[in-house]
Amino acid sequence: MIVALAGGVGGSKLVLGLARVLPPGDLTVIVNTGDDEDFYGLRVCPDLDTVLYTLGSLVDPEQGWGLAEERFDTLEMLQRYGAATWFRLGNKDLATHLLRSLWLREGLRLTEVTGRFAAALGVATRILPMADAPVATRLMIAADDGAGERELAFQEYFVQRRWRDRVVAVRFAGIEQTAISREALEAIAAAKAIIFCPSNPVVSIEPILSVPGMRQAIRSARCPRVALSPIIGGEAVSGPAARLMADLGREPTAVGVARLYADVLSHFILDTRDAAQRPAVEKLGLQAGVLNTLMSSQEEKETLARALLRRIGVER
Amino acid sequence: MIVALAGGVGGSKLVLGLARVLPPGDLTVIVNTGDDEDFYGLRVCPDLDTVLYTLGSLVDPEQGWGLAEERFDTLEMLQRYGAATWFRLGNKDLATHLLRSLWLREGLRLTEVTGRFAAALGVATRILPMADAPVATRLMIAADDGAGERELAFQEYFVQRRWRDRVVAVRFAGIEQTAISREALEAIAAAKAIIFCPSNPVVSIEPILSVPGMRQAIRSARCPRVALSPIIGGEAVSGPAARLMADLGREPTAVGVARLYADVLSHFILDTRDAAQRPAVEKLGLQAGVLNTLMSSQEEKETLARALLRRIGVER
Numbered sequence: 001m002i003v004a005l006a007g008g009v010g011g012s013k014l015v016l017g018l019a020r021v022l023p024p025g026d027l028t029v030i031v032n033t034g035d036d037e038d039f040y041g042l043r044v045c046p047d048l049d050t051v052l053y054t055l056g057s058l059v060d061p062e063q064g065w066g067l068a069e070e071r072f073d074t075l076e077m078l079q080r081y082g083a084a085t086w087f088r089l090g091n092k093d094l095a096t097h098l099l100r101s102l103w104l105r106e107g108l109r110l111t112e113v114t115g116r117f118a119a120a121l122g123v124a125t126r127i128l129p130m131a132d133a134p135v136a137t138r139l140m141i142a143a144d145d146g147a148g149e150r151e152l153a154f155q156e157y158f159v160q161r162r163w164r165d166r167v168v169a170v171r172f173a174g175i176e177q178t179a180i181s182r183e184a185l186e187a188i189a190a191a192k193a194i195i196f197c198p199s200n201p202v203v204s205i206e207p208i209l210s211v212p213g214m215r216q217a218i219r220s221a222r223c224p225r226v227a228l229s230p231i232i233g234g235e236a237v238s239g240p241a242a243r244l245m246a247d248l249g250r251e252p253t254a255v256g257v258a259r260l261y262a263d264v265l266s267h268f269i270l271d272t273r274d275a276a277q278r279p280a281v282e283k284l285g286l287q288a289g290v291l292n293t294l295m296s297s298q299e300e301k302e303t304l305a306r307a308l309l310r311r312i313g314v315e316r
Numbered sequence: 317m318i319v320a321l322a323g324g325v326g327g328s329k330l331v332l333g334l335a336r337v338l339p340p341g342d343l344t345v346i347v348n349t350g351d352d353e354d355f356y357g358l359r360v361c362p363d364l365d366t367v368l369y370t371l372g373s374l375v376d377p378e379q380g381w382g383l384a385e386e387r388f389d390t391l392e393m394l395q396r397y398g399a400a401t402w403f404r405l406g407n408k409d410l411a412t413h414l415l416r417s418l419w420l421r422e423g424l425r426l427t428e429v430t431g432r433f434a435a436a437l438g439v440a441t442r443i444l445p446m447a448d449a450p451v452a453t454r455l456m457i458a459a460d461d462g463a464g465e466r467e468l469a470f471q472e473y474f475v476q477r478r479w480r481d482r483v484v485a486v487r488f489a490g491i492e493q494t495a496i497s498r499e500a501l502e503a504i505a506a507a508k509a510i511i512f513c514p515s516n517p518v519v520s521i522e523p524i525l526s527v528p529g530m531r532q533a534i535r536s537a538r539c540p541r542v543a544l545s546p547i548i549g550g551e552a553v554s555g556p557a558a559r560l561m562a563d564l565g566r567e568p569t570a571v572g573v574a575r576l577y578a579d580v581l582s583h584f585i586l587d588t589r590d591a592a593q594r595p596a597v598e599k600l601g602l603q604a605g606v607l608n609t610l611m612s613s614q615e616e617k618e619t620l621a622r623a624l625l626r627r628i629g630v631e632r
Contacts, residue, residue: 041414096397
């Protein structure tokens with residue numbers, strides 16, 4: 001059994017590669033839920049859904065998130081009623097949020113709800129939310145635009161304002177009230193390897209590690225624990241990873257990412273473009289590996305997954 | 317100010333005619349909510365929405381209910397997740413149910429929610445639900461299919477089973493916990509006429525009259541109170557009106573309808589095809605009028621509205 005930690009778009013690429021090269025059901029993904037937010041009273045879990053839709057072969061191949069061939073009839077009608085519609089929920093996507101909200105209100109845990117979706121879509125990979133109770137990543141932004149320092153909800157920062165703000169602090173509201181789930185604890189305890197996908201370190205991986213019990217469980221696992229960097233050559237492959245690291249005073253490089261998790265890792269994979277950072281990674285007490293970690297095609301996702309598993313001693 | 321009582325498709329035809337011939341804002345419609353039901357955790361109010369969409373010029377002109385040019389992407393995805401989808405909710409229609417459910421959970425009354433929709437769609441007619449608290453029309457059906465006598469929710473009877481069952485009793489669950497709203501009470505007190513639209517007497521008009529305080533308020537109004545029959549020539553213009561009347565031991569004719577409301581009416585309009593029932597209606601103590609009450613075209617709706625208002629002494 002392999003466990004992967006993942007956020008949305010970047011992480012789900014490697015998750016898909018792993019799911020394709022591992023025997024069905026041998027992969028468990030623990031997914032960030034700090035991005036979750038309510039829209040029109042519906043619980044939206046962007047990272048969980050990106051992983052679900054990717055593994056269910058339903059994802060929009062251009063965007064890497066959302067469903068393929070979406071239309072926006074509901075959203076247009078909501079707009080007609082005067083509702084805010086900057087968060088673009090598609091017609092089909094809404095079905096997921098509707099059922100999730102219904103089932104949560106009926107008392108199911110988010111873990112169980114996610115399991116129902118995966119079963120319905122024929123996804124053999126176990127998809128686990130990092131926590132059942134809600135967590136809200138919130139970003140304190142600088143006063144650059146004259147509006148004063150203030151806190152944004154994640155989707156406000158990420159989607160509505162397209163991560164244009166300078167971030168001075170990040171917190172995960174509600175995280176102290178969560179706990180690692182029985183399912184995540186069992187998956188980690190049984191893991192032959194734990195893989196930190198190349199997701200945003202600040203707002204995808206860090207919230208997962210901040211769930212009470214999670215860091216301890218991973219540190220205690222007697223298996224290779226390896227991370228990949230979403231920052232290659234000093235730039236994020238996509239999204240605000242490098243920008244956020246720099247804003248928060250962390251080095252926006254692969255080794256900067258390695259430093260964030262060094263306490264719970266045994267291995268770290270550098271991209272070939274960052275091979276020169278190997279000594280710095282080894283100084284953190286980690287075994288360093290160098291691989292081509294850019295995944296453009298489906299083939300590259302599987303190639304990386306295979307190489308990664310081989311590198312940490314898991315034979316495929 | 318004119319007050320109309322209405323259910324869905326049949327009633328909204330006359331409501332539209334009245335709205336077109338009266339000055340903007342001079343019409344208040346009190347609408348049946350016994351058909352309301354939750355689907356996927358959303359509050360669906362079919363009759364309110366039929367009146368809203370009709371007056372907002374958004375209704376599907378073929379069906380007489382639902383929105384024009386609907387598609388069913390969300391429903392198809394819900395089906396993929398294994399949800400029951402016999403109640404066909406369109407993409408755009410879902411926006412109404414989403415916002416209504418959200419606003420109700422936020423504490424707004426159904427009357428206020430409905431007012432928001434009307435304002436957003438530019439509808440000048442005041443649309444009032446018969447009650448703010450939920451009411452559920454339930455039908456006890458006979459054991460004809462061998463399954464035993466049992467009770468159905470309204471949409472189960474009407475949409476899922478296409479009113480094929482023999483009905484032995486009807487009740488309006490929750491009606492004792494409702495009360496006539498301040499808005500309905502004021503509209504009735506200020507009315508120059510109260511018009512019972514040609515809606516289903518058993519499951520559209522009767523629930524409205526059963527709201528505590530409603531019958532008394534209408535009886536006390538010092539203005540003409542007139543009803544039209546949805547049964548013409550012994551047959552319902554559409555839907556199960558005649559069938560239900562017969563099932564429940566009532567005469568499935570216009571005069572049978574008149575008998576149901578005679579205690580609160582001053583006038584009753586017979587269709588030209590039913591002119592022979594005039595003496596029977598007059599025996600109930602009502603002033604009888606005869607008009608062509610079939611409304612196929614938009615013009616016929618307005619013609620009937622004008623003739624009706626003239627017949628009860630409201631000059632237009």
